[in-house]
Amino acid sequence: MIMVTGATGQLASLTLHELSARGVPALAGTRTPIDGQRLLDFDDPASLDLTGVSTLVLVSAGYAEDDQVIARHAALLGAAARDGVTHVVYTSLTGAGDHLGFALAHRATEDLVRGSGLDWTILRNGLYAELFGGLLTWGPDVLESPFGDGALAAVARADLAAVAAVVAAQPSAHAGATYELVGRPITVGEVAERLDVPYRSLGLGEYRARLLADPSLLPFQPPMLLSIASSVRHRFLSGSSEDLTRLLDRPPADALAVAARAASAGRPLAAPRGPLGA
Numbered sequence: 001m002i003m004v005t006g007a008t009g010q011l012a013s014l015t016l017h018e019l020s021a022r023g024v025p026a027l028a029g030t031r032t033p034i035d036g037q038r039l040l041d042f043d044d045p046a047s048l049d050l051t052g053v054s055t056l057v058l059v060s061a062g063y064a065e066d067d068q069v070i071a072r073h074a075a076l077l078g079a080a081a082r083d084g085v086t087h088v089v090y091t092s093l094t095g096a097g098d099h100l101g102f103a104l105a106h107r108a109t110e111d112l113v114r115g116s117g118l119d120w121t122i123l124r125n126g127l128y129a130e131l132f133g134g135l136l137t138w139g140p141d142v143l144e145s146p147f148g149d150g151a152l153a154a155v156a157r158a159d160l161a162a163v164a165a166v167v168a169a170q171p172s173a174h175a176g177a178t179y180e181l182v183g184r185p186i187t188v189g190e191v192a193e194r195l196d197v198p199y200r201s202l203g204l205g206e207y208r209a210r211l212l213a214d215p216s217l218l219p220f221q222p223p224m225l226l227s228i229a230s231s232v233r234h235r236f237l238s239g240s241s242e243d244l245t246r247l248l249d250r251p252p253a254d255a256l257a258v259a260a261r262a263a264s265a266g267r268p269l270a271a272p273r274g275p276l277g278a
């Protein structure tokens with residue numbers, strides 16, 4: 001049986017959907033199980049029951065400091081080895097992302113995966129097109145961005161989920177492989193053109209000040225977001241690879257359209273007009 005971890009998350013739920021669409025049975029692991037799902041909280045060792053699982057799709061559980069993320073992944077991999085899992089598929093980060101603030105936790109986990117004694121496949125996911133669009137902000141009718149003229153080889157989350165499903169369905173065909181799953185490079189200028197709006201470039205200092213003034217961000221997030229901005233701006237994340245199109249069993253989504261949709265979704269609604277249209 002395949003198990004996909006983090007079932008309420010966007011990537012994991014899409015992966016489960018892709019497996020189901022291919023007629024491949026899979027079990028969902030999550031901290032908040034509902035019907036037929038299995039409780040799985042990487043922070044709670046007592047919950048880590050992987051009996052009956054042959055292929056584990058380990059969806060990274062980021063959004064925390066490195067020590068916590070690495071401990072989570074180590075605990076799950078230990079349980080996998082103990083409970084007889086034979087193959088682990090880990091959703092990692094593109095190799096070009098080594099300058100990003102969350103790269104270390106991914107590389108440390110890759111080392112744990114390779115040393116786990118299990119068969120493994122590493123999916124080095126590029127940054128989501130949804131993330132690229134979602135990180136753009138809006139001034140009055142102008143798109144604002146810290147990415148300068150840099151390009152991101154963005155990839156739709158659904159395409160990464162489809163590849164995870166393809167690999168999990170036939171893991172032995174992908175044993176020992178590390179795939180670079182990136183899309184075609186897109187820029188903020190192209191997103192703005194698609195939305196027919198002008199865009200304004202933010203310097204990294206201005207962007208940092210905005211992030212530090214945002215009370216909704218956790219302490220680790222401003223440096224993490226700045227590292228994304230600087231890496232895109234300075235063209236460290238624009239390189240391409242054929243792995244995504246080779247592994248996908250359908251054409252990839254249009255990353256520019258996905259990013260434009262995400263940017264558009266964050267656009268403030270126009271102020272309601274008064275009775276005289278003012």
Ligand SMILES: NC(=O)c1ccc[n+]([C@@H]2O[C@H](COP(=O)([O-])OP(=O)(O)OC[C@H]3O[C@@H](n4cnc5c(N)ncnc54)[C@H](OP(=O)(O)O)[C@@H]3O)[C@@H](O)[C@H]2O)c1
Nearest residue numbers: 006007008009010011030031041042043060061062127128
């Ligand atoms: N490539 C990119 O652009 C990019 C962007 C953002 C994040 N990521 C990474 O990719 C992962 C999946 O992305 P996403 O878009 O699906 O994020 P998401 O929708 O925010 O999902 C977060 C995931 O983390 C899991 N999680 C958090 N704490 C956990 C714990 N203690 N034990 C087990 N699972 C835990 C959640 O599982 P449950 O709630 O179901 O337990 C959920 O699957 C993220 O967690 C992050 O590591 C990649």
